[in-house]
Amino acid sequence: MPKIDGGADSLGGSWANLFMTGLISSILARKVQEPMKIIPASDSSLLVVFGNAISPALHERVIGLFHSFKARHDPRIRNLHPGYASLLIDFDPLRLTHDELISVVQQLALAGDSAVDRRANVVTIPVCYDIEFGPDLLDVSQHAGLSLEEVVRVHSSPTYLVYFLGFSPGFVYLGGLPEVLHMPRLATPRPSIVGGSVGIAGSQTGIYPLDSPGGWKLIGRTPLRMFDPQATPPTRLQPGDRLKFSPIDRATFEDIPRRAEARPT
Amino acid sequence: MTIRVAKPGLFTTVQDLGRYGYAHLGISPAGAADPLSFRIANLLVGNDENAPALEMMLLGANLEFEESAIVALTGASCECKAGFNARVPVNAAFDLPAGAVLACGTMTTGARCYLSVQGGFDTPLVMGSASTFVAGHFGGFKGRRLQSGDVLHVRQHGSFRVRSLRPGALDSLRAPRPLRVTKGSQQDWFGPEAFEKLFSSAYIVSEQSDRRGLRLKGEAVRPREQSELLTDGIPLGAIQVPQDGQPIILFVDQQTTGGYPKIANVIAADIHRVGQLRPRDEVRLVEVSIAEAVQAIGEQERWLREIFIS
Numbered sequence: 001m002p003k004i005d006g007g008a009d010s011l012g013g014s015w016a017n018l019f020m021t022g023l024i025s026s027i028l029a030r031k032v033q034e035p036m037k038i039i040p041a042s043d044s045s046l047l048v049v050f051g052n053a054i055s056p057a058l059h060e061r062v063i064g065l066f067h068s069f070k071a072r073h074d075p076r077i078r079n080l081h082p083g084y085a086s087l088l089i090d091f092d093p094l095r096l097t098h099d100e101l102i103s104v105v106q107q108l109a110l111a112g113d114s115a116v117d118r119r120a121n122v123v124t125i126p127v128c129y130d131i132e133f134g135p136d137l138l139d140v141s142q143h144a145g146l147s148l149e150e151v152v153r154v155h156s157s158p159t160y161l162v163y164f165l166g167f168s169p170g171f172v173y174l175g176g177l178p179e180v181l182h183m184p185r186l187a188t189p190r191p192s193i194v195g196g197s198v199g200i201a202g203s204q205t206g207i208y209p210l211d212s213p214g215g216w217k218l219i220g221r222t223p224l225r226m227f228d229p230q231a232t233p234p235t236r237l238q239p240g241d242r243l244k245f246s247p248i249d250r251a252t253f254e255d256i257p258r259r260a261e262a263r264p265t
Numbered sequence: 266m267t268i269r270v271a272k273p274g275l276f277t278t279v280q281d282l283g284r285y286g287y288a289h290l291g292i293s294p295a296g297a298a299d300p301l302s303f304r305i306a307n308l309l310v311g312n313d314e315n316a317p318a319l320e321m322m323l324l325g326a327n328l329e330f331e332e333s334a335i336v337a338l339t340g341a342s343c344e345c346k347a348g349f350n351a352r353v354p355v356n357a358a359f360d361l362p363a364g365a366v367l368a369c370g371t372m373t374t375g376a377r378c379y380l381s382v383q384g385g386f387d388t389p390l391v392m393g394s395a396s397t398f399v400a401g402h403f404g405g406f407k408g409r410r411l412q413s414g415d416v417l418h419v420r421q422h423g424s425f426r427v428r429s430l431r432p433g434a435l436d437s438l439r440a441p442r443p444l445r446v447t448k449g450s451q452q453d454w455f456g457p458e459a460f461e462k463l464f465s466s467a468y469i470v471s472e473q474s475d476r477r478g479l480r481l482k483g484e485a486v487r488p489r490e491q492s493e494l495l496t497d498g499i500p501l502g503a504i505q506v507p508q509d510g511q512p513i514i515l516f517v518d519q520q521t522t523g524g525y526p527k528i529a530n531v532i533a534a535d536i537h538r539v540g541q542l543r544p545r546d547e548v549r550l551v552e553v554s555i556a557e558a559v560q561a562i563g564e565q566e567r568w569l570r571e572i573f574i575s
Contacts, residue, residue: 041450042530043558045500052495066289079288081498081521088450088498090288093533093559094566165291166496166522169401173496173522209291210401229391229403235290 325369
C-alpha cells in the first residue's frame, strides 16, 4: 500500500482520503512497484520519492512524472528537480495547496506518461582523450590495469543514462560507468578545471560544464560548450537523455569549437 | 538615462524576483535575497514589483546619476547621502537631481539594502530573468557583481505612480525573532534529540556565508545513523546537515540538488529575514507546521498590500 510519510499532522487526514478514492487499486494494478512516497519538503514544495536506489527502472518513473508535469505548463509550478529516485516539485503556495498538488501527482502517476512523447534523445559528445586534457589518464590506466587505448575504449563504449542535472548549471549525473573504471577521487582537489573536462569519481563519470575547482580524475575534454545561458535550451543534455562519448583526435578537437559556436540559439 | 558606478561597494548585483523553470538543468532561481524589501523598493517608486533593482551587501555603492531620477532605498539600515552631505530618506521615494552622486555607506543593521529607480534597470533578460547568478557568470549586468566604471541604463517608458508607506509600517520587520522552520525532506533521519538541539540552541552565522548558503556554527546535529543519501532536489531555505553536524541554510544561489540530509526548511515568509542575516549574527530556529507556514505567507501578502498609504 502506498505509504505516506511526512509527519505534517495537519495534512495527514486529507492525504489518507485521497488514497481511499479508488486510486489505490489502479496503482496496484500496474506492475509491482515500490510504493511512491510523498513528503512535504517545505511550505512551497513536495518531494515524490519512488525508491532508494540508483536504477534505470526507478529513474524511468522519475522522468515519467517530470515529463507529465512539464507537459502541463502549469504556471503555479515554479521548478522541477529530478534526482536519482525522486522528483522535487516547487510551487507557488499562494496559488496551489499541498493537497491539490498531491492529487495531481496521484493522477499523473496513474496515467503514466504514455501521453507524452519522450523518445530518449541520444546525444553524442566528442571527447579528446589526450594526455594534456586528461592529466590523470596514466593514473586511471594503472589503477584499472588497462592500457591507455583500453581506458578510452571502455569509457567510450557504453550508452550512459543522464539521471539528472544538478549541483551547478549543466552538470550531468550519469549512470553506466563500467566497474573497471570506478576510481577514487583525487586526494587534493584541483583549484581550477577547464570547462568541458571529462572526469571520473567513484562510480561516476561526468563533464565539468564550467571552469571550476574539482576533485575528479580527468581523462579528456570535449570541445563542446555544455552550458550556454544564451542558447535554447541552455544545456546540451536534458534529464533522461542518453549519452555516448565519441573519441576524437587533437585536430578534430581544434576544429570543432567554431562549428559549436555557430550553433543556432 | 544612465547611472555610472563610482564605487561598487562590497557586493552589488542587479536582481529581480528570480529565474524559475530551469532547476532541472541545474540552474537555481537567484533573485533578491530579501524579496520583501526588494518588492517594497519597487512599489515605492511605482515600478512593477519584479523590476530589476540593485542589491547591495554590507557596504553600499556610490552611483552618479546623469539625469534626474526618482529612487528608493529599502532593507538594511544604511547611511546614504546625496551631494553636499545631504542625508536621503529611507523607505520612501525621493528625487535625485541630474548629476547627483548617491553615496551608500556601511550597513549597521541587516545585510542587504535595495535601490530601485523609477523605470527599473535595463539589463537583458537571461532565461526570462534579470537576476545575476554569479557562480554561473550570467544574468544581471554581464553576469557579475558591479565594478567601478560600469554604466547602467534605466528604462524610462511607462507611467508610474509614486507611493508611500504608513508611518512605522516596517517596524515589525526589525523586531528580532527566531526563524520559523518546518520539518524537512529527511526529517525521518533525525531523532527527537536532534530536533531538540536544533530548536533550543543559538547558532552563529559563519563568515563563510553568501547567497549560496549560510553556514551556522553551534550545537552539532546528527542523524540517527550515518548513511548515504541518494542525491535529491533542494528547496529554497532547506537546512542540510553535513557530516560535521553544523547546519547550512541553502539560499537563493544554492545548488539545485544535494546529497546531505535536510532536517528542516525555513518558511517562505521568513526567507527575507535570512537575506538580512550578517556574519556573526545569532540565529534561533522555531518549528511551525506546514499549515501555519502557508498561512504566514498569505498574511505577509495581505500585510504588503496594507502598508502603503497611497
